[in-house]
Amino acid sequence: MTSLVPDPALRSFLEEATARYEADLTRSPAAxxxxxxxxxxxxxxxxxxxxxxENPLPGHESARGMIAVPYLTRSGVTTIRFRRLGDGDGPKYRSVPGDLPRIYNASALLIPSDYIAICEGEFDAIAATLTGVPAIGIGGVSAWKPYFARCFKGYKAVYILADADDKGQGMEFAEKVAEQIKNARICPMPAGHDVNSFVLANGPEALLELLEIKK
Incomplete structure (x- = not known):
């Protein structure tokens, strides 16, 4: 089984890629x-x-023109996922072939808190964390693995923020995760919203109110 911890050579490559793409961000007005x-x-x-x-390293050519979303940990970058600009047909995200599912924004697990949120997607996790709700992201229903559940022991509440999408995948994701976490609370977003769009439309305090979290 492939290790979740990249070997030194891969870790060096991921750091080089992250630094290059990070430096190229401001050169793309569209990004x-x-x-x-x-x-x-x-x-x-x-x-x-x-x-x-903009200038992909070998192996990342298919991600040219996409946003790079590195998975940061205390030990460095463990992988990079790529998000196309805008919506449209086809998959929005691209992962490195053969890569294992991982927890995005794992550093949220290190924040002293009685609660944490689980989101379906990296940008939702960022949006929730910026409101003051520590949050991690999972890259879709199939990316959740049972061994992730052990990371959420000890919290008084684990909020699973379910996207309100037309296909019902948000609730499918939330229910799958909740089955494996005893202290889980499924919190559906209002109709037509994911976490990111809800915060943008209503402001950061709205998420805290929705979850009935008092700061």
């Missing part, structure tokens, strides 16, 4: 505009080391 549309400032993008694939 900057896309992140701004998602409610992310230049400082926010820098905090999460988001980038733009």
């Amino acid at each position: 900057v505009a896309y992140l701004k549309k998602r409610g992310l400032s230049e400082d926010n993008a820098a905090s999460y080391r988001l980038g733009y694939v």
Whole structure:
């Protein structure tokens, strides 16, 4: 079985790629505009080391023109996922072939807190965390693995923020995760919203109110 921890050579490659794409972000007005549309400032993008694939390293050629979303941990970058600019037909995200599913924004697990949120997607996890709700992201229903559940022991509440999409995949994801976490609370977003769009439309305090969290 492939290790979840990249070997030194791969870790070095991932760091080089993250640094290159991070540096190229401001050279793409379209990428900057896309992140701004998602409610992310230049400082926010820098905090999460988001980038733009203008000159891909070998193996990342198919991600040219996409947003680079590195998975940051205390030991460095463990993988990079890529998000196309805007919507449209076909998959929005691209992963490195053969890569294992991982937890995005794993550093949220290190924040002293009685609660944490689980989101379906990286940008939703960022949006929730920026409101003051520590959150991790999972890249879709199939990316959740049973061994992730052990990370959420000890919390008084684990909020599973379910997207209100037309296909019902948000609730499918939430129910799958809730089955494996005893202290889980499924919190559906209002109709037509994911976490990111809900925060953008209603402001950061609205998420805290929805979850009935008092700061």
